[in-house]
Amino acid sequence: MKFSPMEPKFAQSSLLESPYLARALLENSPDCIKKLIQSVLAASEGRYQAALDQAGLGISHVSLTGQYLLVSDSFCAMLGRDRASLLRLSYSEVIHPEDLPRSLEVFPKMVSGELQSFAAEKRLLHQNGSYFWVWNHVGRLWDPVAESHYFIVISENIDQRKRQETLLKAERRCLEKIAGDVPLPAVLADIALSLEVQMPPQSRISIMLRDREGLRLRMGAAPSLPAAYNQAADGLAIGPASGSCGTAAFRRENVLVSDIATSPLWEGYRELALSHGLRACWSVPILNARHELLGIFAVYSPQSGTPGVEVLDLLRRATHLAGIAIERRQAEETITRMAYYDALTGLPNRVLCQDRLEHALKRAQRQHGGLTLVFVDLDHFKLVNDSLGHAAGDQVLREISQRLQRSVREGDTVARLGGDEFLLLAEENLDASALTALIGRMRRLFEQPIEIESRSFLVTASFGVSRYPDDGEDAQTLMRRADVAMYQAKQRGRDGMQQYSPAMESNGIERLVLQRELRLALEREEFILHYQPQLDLASGKISSVEALLRWQHPERGMIPPLSFIPLLEESGLINQVGEWVLRKACAQARRWQLAGLPLRMAVNLSQRQCQEGNLIPMLERVLVDTGLAPELLELELTEGLVMHDPEKTIKALRVLKGMHISLAVDDFGTGYSSLSYLQRLPLDSLKVDKSFVQGLPASGEDAAIITAIIAMAHTLNIKVVAEGVETAAQLDFLRNKHCDGMQGYFLSRPLPAGELFNFVRRVPVLPE
Ligand SMILES: Nc1nc2c(ncn2[C@@H]2O[C@@H]3COP(=O)(O)O[C@H]4[C@@H](O)[C@H](n5cnc6c(=O)[nH]c(N)nc65)O[C@@H]4COP(=O)(O)O[C@H]3[C@H]2O)c(=O)[nH]1
Numbered sequence: 001m002k003f004s005p006m007e008p009k010f011a012q013s014s015l016l017e018s019p020y021l022a023r024a025l026l027e028n029s030p031d032c033i034k035k036l037i038q039s040v041l042a043a044s045e046g047r048y049q050a051a052l053d054q055a056g057l058g059i060s061h062v063s064l065t066g067q068y069l070l071v072s073d074s075f076c077a078m079l080g081r082d083r084a085s086l087l088r089l090s091y092s093e094v095i096h097p098e099d100l101p102r103s104l105e106v107f108p109k110m111v112s113g114e115l116q117s118f119a120a121e122k123r124l125l126h127q128n129g130s131y132f133w134v135w136n137h138v139g140r141l142w143d144p145v146a147e148s149h150y151f152i153v154i155s156e157n158i159d160q161r162k163r164q165e166t167l168l169k170a171e172r173r174c175l176e177k178i179a180g181d182v183p184l185p186a187v188l189a190d191i192a193l194s195l196e197v198q199m200p201p202q203s204r205i206s207i208m209l210r211d212r213e214g215l216r217l218r219m220g221a222a223p224s225l226p227a228a229y230n231q232a233a234d235g236l237a238i239g240p241a242s243g244s245c246g247t248a249a250f251r252r253e254n255v256l257v258s259d260i261a262t263s264p265l266w267e268g269y270r271e272l273a274l275s276h277g278l279r280a281c282w283s284v285p286i287l288n289a290r291h292e293l294l295g296i297f298a299v300y301s302p303q304s305g306t307p308g309v310e311v312l313d314l315l316r317r318a319t320h321l322a323g324i325a326i327e328r329r330q331a332e333e334t335i336t337r338m339a340y341y342d343a344l345t346g347l348p349n350r351v352l353c354q355d356r357l358e359h360a361l362k363r364a365q366r367q368h369g370g371l372t373l374v375f376v377d378l379d380h381f382k383l384v385n386d387s388l389g390h391a392a393g394d395q396v397l398r399e400i401s402q403r404l405q406r407s408v409r410e411g412d413t414v415a416r417l418g419g420d421e422f423l424l425l426a427e428e429n430l431d432a433s434a435l436t437a438l439i440g441r442m443r444r445l446f447e448q449p450i451e452i453e454s455r456s457f458l459v460t461a462s463f464g465v466s467r468y469p470d471d472g473e474d475a476q477t478l479m480r481r482a483d484v485a486m487y488q489a490k491q492r493g494r495d496g497m498q499q500y501s502p503a504m505e506s507n508g509i510e511r512l513v514l515q516r517e518l519r520l521a522l523e524r525e526e527f528i529l530h531y532q533p534q535l536d537l538a539s540g541k542i543s544s545v546e547a548l549l550r551w552q553h554p555e556r557g558m559i560p561p562l563s564f565i566p567l568l569e570e571s572g573l574i575n576q577v578g579e580w581v582l583r584k585a586c587a588q589a590r591r592w593q594l595a596g597l598p599l600r601m602a603v604n605l606s607q608r609q610c611q612e613g614n615l616i617p618m619l620e621r622v623l624v625d626t627g628l629a630p631e632l633l634e635l636e637l638t639e640g641l642v643m644h645d646p647e648k649t650i651k652a653l654r655v656l657k658g659m660h661i662s663l664a665v666d667d668f669g670t671g672y673s674s675l676s677y678l679q680r681l682p683l684d685s686l687k688v689d690k691s692f693v694q695g696l697p698a699s700g701e702d703a704a705i706i707t708a709i710i711a712m713a714h715t716l717n718i719k720v721v722a723e724g725v726e727t728a729a730q731l732d733f734l735r736n737k738h739c740d741g742m743q744g745y746f747l748s749r750p751l752p753a754g755e756l757f758n759f760v761r762r763v764p765v766l767p768e
Helices: 019-027 030-054 073-079 083-087 100-111 159-179 184-196 227-233 243-251 270-275 309-340 350-367 381-388 390-407 432-447 475-491 507-523 565-571 574-594 607-611 615-626 639-644 646-658 690-694 700-715 728-736 753-762
Strands: 058-062 068-071 117-125 131-143 148-157 204-210 216-221 255-257 280-287 293-301 371-378 413-418 421-426 450-452 455-457 461-468 497-499 527-536 541-553 557-559 600-604 633-638 662-668 685-688 719-722
Touching (some): 058 073, 073 148, 100 131, 159 309, 184 204, 184 216, 184 309, 216 227, 216 243, 227 270, 243 293, 280 309, 350 421, 371 475, 390 432, 432 461, 475 497, 507 541, 527 574, 527 753, 541 574, 541 753, 565 574, 574 600, 574 615, 633 639, 639 646, 639 662, 690 700
Parallel strands (some): 461 497, 600 633, 633 662, 662 685, 685 719
Antiparallel strands (some): 131 148, 204 293, 255 280, 371 421, 413 421
16 A cells, blocks of 8 residues: 555545535546546545644554555654655665664564564654654554555654653763773773764764963863874964964863864864864863863864854753863862972972982893983072072072983982982983993083062072992982982082992981981971980889980981980970970870879970970960870970070979979989089979989999988979989889989889870889
8 A cells, every 4th residue: 555645625525525526426427436436535544644643642653564665744853854745665775774684673573473462762864964862652553555564653752751861971981981991091081982982973072171371272082083183283382373272272262163174263273173074163162160171071063153052051961071081080180189299399209319319220120221310409498498598499499400300311309308308310321431421411400590579680500420230239228328429419518520449428418317307207297206204213103204215217227315315406406306306295295194094294394305495385385285294294404404504494394383384304313413513493393314213222423412412402402303214223222212212214214105004004113
């Protein structure tokens, strides 16, 4: 059976209205009867077609051979074709090739009656070449005239919903990739490909990224654009007339160029685009929440034109997704950079430098090669900072780091180790002449004045060199020896260079190196406190503890205080470290107090700390901050300190006493303090130096001194504590002489906080 397009005159006809009815009845001629039947049939088809056209659904009749027999208006509209052209097509020409096999499988089953109906999602070809999704419901009908089956297909356009679904799926997939380890270009390529299938046919997408300087766009992903085009577009300048993308990046707004052939923005790039068949380009900036440019999302089309609302909406969503991907990767890069690169200069930091050195060492060991390390330290850099301010200091460091980078060969590492120190790592054991050439090159970098705030400065540097394998086998040793050599260079006058030699490992250099490491120790939290208990001999109870500083050096292990406190004093660092000790000890005492263990905390004060004008306010601040009652704090002063400037000291001590802080003189007996001064000092106790205790009880002289000290101190109402008590005999002697307190290994060594707490709780009273 073949339906032909209805003529309008039949559209409203019925049997009764047929002009052939009367004649057929009257004439009873076969011709008339045939015409009557035809007119009735045509009328019925007309009504059927009208009914189909009224329905919003696309309806079609398809023969068993797949030919369209009848199509509704809305089906024609769906496919963008007129009825005549559609009726010339077959079902297999309209359905997506991937969706056809399933239909071919099912149709015979429907013909045989095995299946009555069948429904599935299919893609149909629009006249413009794109496919769209429909929900097809197929039923089987019998044509009594043709005496054959045919199919009736009802198609509902579900393209919008399907696109949304695909888009959501693509978004989810991209988000999973973003969250995973997938590299950014792969994520962006996925976003581009997912969007291309949603776009008008033959659309091609590119995603470009803003470069670090914000001057150019780098190709992020453009999987469907020709490679030659991508190559040429990579590095596109961001500017007011720089194609669609460069301009959109410049304006930070959409730039929708409908025809590249005529757009003035494409002046310099027209030929390139047209030669690759690109005619329209719609560029959308990818911005973050702070409205900063991350990149550009662009759709290229081979036809001129502007995007519809739907396309713009899709673009907006895809741009958002690309923004998330870029920002996430940027955040990851920033975190990595922060861990391995110096924020100020962008150079590798100490961690990365050490890592590279380790790797270079392994390579050198494998290949029997060599390494050269040049430690660079700016001369008098502190002066720049102090006189011009830190911003100027930063500028100098940035300038120097750029110059150093320019002076080295590719493959060499320049790192900033901290402050004004840099390290150059060259992966070969440079001989004397090569080394002289390198240092000469580096020196010349410093001959150029640095301009800051229209003033020019000359900065010089000192260089220390160590080499593998000559000067060490491991990274730590090589770095330290380059450092030692640099100090030697400094010692010999600034602006010099020294190569490491074992003779340099003298005390002086060691001290300087230690001093520098001490500066970093606070930052790196290498200091800790141990606590030694003090026993009150009258009550037999532990009444107080002394806080004793320790330095946990990363390479040298635990360093005792007497090896570094003089260095702290020398460098002035003792004030900072002293405040740290005080704060830490007071906070600890407060914690013990809250835990039901109110122990007095004794803290050592150095001479330099006492001479600083801000000791009293600092103490007040620490007590307030930690919440420790001043009665639970004791300050231990050395004899030397008291005697240094007695008048000034007396004044300061009176203030401290007024604050209810206890005061003790430490190492008593080793200095020259006369007891007459002591009576002018508001002291609570004297701590007799361990050198007098060690001879007890055998040494008559020590016994006599201690007996005299105890007697005199008691007349001045000052308590006496013996230090360094190591034996029961010493303790007995002291008890007999009415010494007030003792401290020493016999009771306990200095302990970490946790152990001290357990110790005191376990041994509250010393057995007789
Ligand atoms: N042979 C022997 N030694 C004993 C015995 N009992 C305790 N000691 C040691 O004697 C020292 C007592 O501390 P100090 O006289 O204040 O002497 C301290 C103190 O002057 C100074 N110091 C420690 N921590 C600090 C601090 O935080 N600031 C300041 N300015 N100086 C500190 O370093 C000095 C040495 O401290 P450490 O090495 O911890 O040495 C401690 C302690 O471990 C014993 O029975 N036998």
